[in-house]
Amino acid sequence: MNIFVINSGSSSIKYQLFHSESAEPVCSGLVERIGLGDSLIKHTVFINGEEKVTKLELDIPDHEAGMFEVEKLLVQPGIAVVHNPDDINVVGHRIVHGGETLTQTTIITEEVKEKIKQLYPLAPLHNPGHIKGIEVAQSIFKKATQVAVFDTAFHQTMPEKAYRYAIPDNFYKDYGIRVYGFHGISHKYVSGRAIEHLQKPDAKIITIHLGNGCSMAAVNAGKCIDTSMGLTPLDGLIMGTRSGNIDASVLLYLIEQQGYDAAELTSLLNKKSGMFGLTGYSDMRDITKMINEGSDAAALAYEMYAYRIRKFIGAYSAAMNGLDAIVFTAGVGENDALVREMACHDMDFMGIQISTEENAQRKPGLRDVSASQSKVKVLVIPTNEELEIAKQCKALLQN
Amino acid sequence: MNIFVINSGSSSIKYQLFHSESAEPVCSGLVERIGLGDSLIKHTVFINGEEKVTKLELDIPDHEAGMFEVEKLLVQPGIAVVHNPDDINVVGHRIVHGGETLTQTTIITEEVKEKIKQLYPLAPLHNPGHIKGIEVAQSIFKKATQVAVFDTAFHQTMPEKAYRYAIPDNFYKDYGIRVYGFHGISHKYVSGRAIEHLQKPDAKIITIHLGNGCSMAAVNAGKCIDTSMGLTPLDGLIMGTRSGNIDASVLLYLIEQQGYDAAELTSLLNKKSGMFGLTGYSDMRDITKMINEGSDAAALAYEMYAYRIRKFIGAYSAAMNGLDAIVFTAGVGENDALVREMACHDMDFMGIQISTEENAQRKPGLRDVSASQSKVKVLVIPTNEELEIAKQCKALLQN
Numbered sequence: 112m113n114i115f116v117i118n119s120g121s122s123s124i125k126y127q128l129f130h131s132e133s134a135e136p137v138c139s140g141l142v143e144r145i146g147l148g149d150s151l152i153k154h155t156v157f158i159n160g161e162e163k164v165t166k167l168e169l170d171i172p173d174h175e176a177g178m179f180e181v182e183k184l185l186v187q188p189g190i191a192v193v194h195n196p197d198d199i200n201v202v203g204h205r206i207v208h209g210g211e212t213l214t215q216t217t218i219i220t221e222e223v224k225e226k227i228k229q230l231y232p233l234a235p236l237h238n239p240g241h242i243k244g245i246e247v248a249q250s251i252f253k254k255a256t257q258v259a260v261f262d263t264a265f266h267q268t269m270p271e272k273a274y275r276y277a278i279p280d281n282f283y284k285d286y287g288i289r290v291y292g293f294h295g296i297s298h299k300y301v302s303g304r305a306i307e308h309l310q311k312p313d314a315k316i317i318t319i320h321l322g323n324g325c326s327m328a329a330v331n332a333g334k335c336i337d338t339s340m341g342l343t344p345l346d347g348l349i350m351g352t353r354s355g356n357i358d359a360s361v362l363l364y365l366i367e368q369q370g371y372d373a374a375e376l377t378s379l380l381n382k383k384s385g386m387f388g389l390t391g392y393s394d395m396r397d398i399t400k401m402i403n404e405g406s407d408a409a410a411l412a413y414e415m416y417a418y419r420i421r422k423f424i425g426a427y428s429a430a431m432n433g434l435d436a437i438v439f440t441a442g443v444g445e446n447d448a449l450v451r452e453m454a455c456h457d458m459d460f461m462g463i464q465i466s467t468e469e470n471a472q473r474k475p476g477l478r479d480v481s482a483s484q485s486k487v488k489v490l491v492i493p494t495n496e497e498l499e500i501a502k503q504c505k506a507l508l509q510n
Numbered sequence: 511m512n513i514f515v516i517n518s519g520s521s522s523i524k525y526q527l528f529h530s531e532s533a534e535p536v537c538s539g540l541v542e543r544i545g546l547g548d549s550l551i552k553h554t555v556f557i558n559g560e561e562k563v564t565k566l567e568l569d570i571p572d573h574e575a576g577m578f579e580v581e582k583l584l585v586q587p588g589i590a591v592v593h594n595p596d597d598i599n600v601v602g603h604r605i606v607h608g609g610e611t612l613t614q615t616t617i618i619t620e621e622v623k624e625k626i627k628q629l630y631p632l633a634p635l636h637n638p639g640h641i642k643g644i645e646v647a648q649s650i651f652k653k654a655t656q657v658a659v660f661d662t663a664f665h666q667t668m669p670e671k672a673y674r675y676a677i678p679d680n681f682y683k684d685y686g687i688r689v690y691g692f693h694g695i696s697h698k699y700v701s702g703r704a705i706e707h708l709q710k711p712d713a714k715i716i717t718i719h720l721g722n723g724c725s726m727a728a729v730n731a732g733k734c735i736d737t738s739m740g741l742t743p744l745d746g747l748i749m750g751t752r753s754g755n756i757d758a759s760v761l762l763y764l765i766e767q768q769g770y771d772a773a774e775l776t777s778l779l780n781k782k783s784g785m786f787g788l789t790g791y792s793d794m795r796d797i798t799k800m801i802n803e804g805s806d807a808a809a810l811a812y813e814m815y816a817y818r819i820r821k822f823i824g825a826y827s828a829a830m831n832g833l834d835a836i837v838f839t840a841g842v843g844e845n846d847a848l849v850r851e852m853a854c855h856d857m858d859f860m861g862i863q864i865s866t867e868e869n870a871q872r873k874p875g876l877r878d879v880s881a882s883q884s885k886v887k888v889l890v891i892p893t894n895e896e897l898e899i900a901k902q903c904k905a906l907l908q909n
């Protein structure tokens with residue numbers, strides 16, 4: 112089975128092709144700056160452990176033109192990964208927002224598309240790009256089954272006490288204002304891997320996804336019972352450029368006393384805050400460099416970032432009344448030993464003891480960085496959202 | 511020493527008079543609806559275990575007129591508590607917001623008044639009423655030393671990682687946007703009592719103040735290291751009418767997609783949310799009644815209220831890497847056994863075990879409601895902010 116995984120944004124398309132018998136992709140690529148001029152395609156084919164990279168600079172006015180170029184690359188002599196676009200059996204689409212009605216991986220019908228469109232007000236930056244990706248994929252991969260995999264779906268098992276806000280009922284009923292949670296494909300993937308590793312299906316696990324966006328999930332026996340992002344991906348942890356938790360009155364103060372408007376605040380809190388707001392950089396590698404150069408601002412930002420994670424570890428341990436493992440994943444979680452160290456030191460009251468030595472080492476794949484006597488396992492598990500999407504597509508179609 | 515404690519709001523004045531040798535007030539009272547017509551004074555004198563209540567309905571145009579009536583009651587034959595207003599040695603004023611500069615109980619000078627006024631933008635609902643109270647007290651109790659006791663002061667020991675938001679630095683430096691925390695007089699009082707009770711000066715304590723407003727504090731060796739309210743008293747726990755934590759994007763969504771303005775959101779989140787928003791009632795007694803009558807909304811609201819407390823208990827245990835006691839206080843914390851039960855059951859992973867039997871009983875004073883095997887003590891300690899203010903005034907003037 113050939114599974115083509117697409118993550119279609121407002122001006123970009125990311126993709127990977129899997130043969131269903133392997134966890135390694137056959138090719139992967141990125142189309143950037145769609146409709147913005149100076150568009151770029153980077154297409155990488157993996158053959159016998161080697162990478163063949165093709166880069167194209169050309170004008171791509173819309174998603175259809177972009178996908179048409181990708182289609183040509185898939186069959187291009189010398190780097191062909193399929194004989195014919197019709198050899199693609201399934202296209203798996205990553206969809207950020209599935210709301211309360213799209214709670215499972217599902218074959219895309221007109222009704223499903225309609226529901227994704229109805230969620231535009233809740234996901235104005237994401238769902239419109241996904242619909243473009245679906246429509247283009249439908250016109251190009253005509254023989255393929257189109258499947259939607261939702262970033263919110265894994266969190267739909269949360270109990271009402273965890274997903275409701277304490278505002279009048281009608282805001283939930285009329286506008287759907289509640290905690291949805293995001294990064295669900297990643298939280299599901301790494302918690303599944305942790306359960307396998309622990310050989311404990313009823314394990315109590317906290318997954319910590321630290322990329323540009325950051326979120327945590329409390330996963331009890333494979334089911335998410337709480338998560339740190341909310342109505343949108345702004346809430347919770349401190350991120351590359353997002354503030355995470357903040358007193359809502361800060362916004363009211365800035366509007367009423369300092370003349371800000373909603374558009375300015377949206378940009379401030381999503382694009383100019385977080386690590387970037389505190390240090391001028393959003394990439395943890397730059398901020399680590401600042402720390403090494405003696406920057407107090409960078410040291411404070413790291414402390415705040417790690418402290419917020421610690422508090423969620425405590426909160427979710429209390430919510431589950433127990434903890435078997437915590438899992439670090441994504442760019443920062445997989446690579447930044449300092450963040451893991453700072454989040455886990457002096458946590459023996461919660462049964463967490465990290466091995467400074469193990470933690471400092473760089474190794475590929477799943478690894479256990481807890482001290483031998485630690486009651487709670489501290490795991491580093493590389494996330495793989497594309498593989499998870501491919502797996503879910505395969506599982507759906509084999510049922 | 512006669513210490514007159516005043517809590518002056520925008521349209522009310524609460525007061526108590528203490529003789530410094532006793533923890534029981536000599537009299538207490540409330541002036542309501544100042545400047546609103548149909549004003550009311552309720553004045554209670556405590557003599558030999560009896561209460562003598564005087565109620566007056568009259569027109570009180572401003573704080574000065576109100577305090578003038580109180581002055582008359584203090585010396586009124588039959589219920590006199592002092593011979594002469596000049597017998598009042600100290601007036602202790604509760605001040606909500608002391609910002610970063612007023613961090614300790616202090617004698618009120620012109621400079622202190624100026625600083626309280628500079629904080630009007632951060633505390634527009636409170637500090638102006640306090641200044642009125644101070645000026646009236648200065649003109650009526652001319653011989654008394656005027657002392658300010660701040661609700662924010664106890665939280666000023668928090669480390670920077672706990673009090674900073676992840677927004678650009680200049681919002682902190684230019685506007686003072688940070689976590690201040692409130693209810694500090696209460697958190698200080700009950701944590702002090704808990705330390706005495708445990709006979710452990712370096713105890714790790716979580717104080718849970720549940721009144722109409724609700725907040726928690728992590729108190730390590732007598733010093734606050736974190737608290738749940740933020741720039742304003744809106745953030746953190748679910749309260750009678752306030753939402754507590756909410757994704758800041760909810761506000762942006764309501765402004766951009768539903769046409770709300772800042773004034774409407776301020777009112778929505780502060781006055782129409784919390785338990786009131788979820789059930790139509792803000793008083794826990796009414797909501798308990800609804801539960802007993804089978805209301806699902808009331809049951810959910812209680813679950814949410816208790817769940818939020820549990821998560822902060824976990825978060826603060828992680829922050830302190832340990833926990834010796836949790837303390838419930840204020841109207842709900844002292845009286846609502848169901849909230850305490852729901853917040854503490856299934857928390858043995860954190861070392862918390864509540865005694866259902868002890869917890870269900872109503873008793874005055876400090877009491878221990880933990881199960882005998884509980885590692886963490888669960889205490890109920892009645893708060894007494896007026897007494898704490900009087901104690902702090904006395905301590906200041908005896909130095």
Ligand SMILES: Nc1ncnc2c1ncn2[C@@H]1O[C@H](COP(=O)(O)OP(=O)(O)O)[C@@H](O)[C@H]1O
Binds near residue numbers: 322393394443446447
């Ligand atoms: N070696 C490293 N050390 C520290 N941080 C790293 C390292 N490599 C990547 N990162 C961090 O990972 C982030 C990107 O994570 P990633 O999971 O790719 O993000 P996303 O998928 O959310 O865009 C970068 O911004 C950087 O902060």
Ligand SMILES: Nc1ncnc2c1ncn2[C@@H]1O[C@H](COP(=O)(O)OP(=O)(O)O)[C@@H](O)[C@H]1O
Binds near residue numbers: 720721845846
């Ligand atoms: N017996 C009781 N059972 C449950 N809740 C109670 C009881 N008595 C008082 N309360 C709660 O206490 C709240 C008031 O608490 P209090 O500490 O006096 O508030 P504040 O000082 O913040 O105005 C009431 O709104 C009510 O919800």
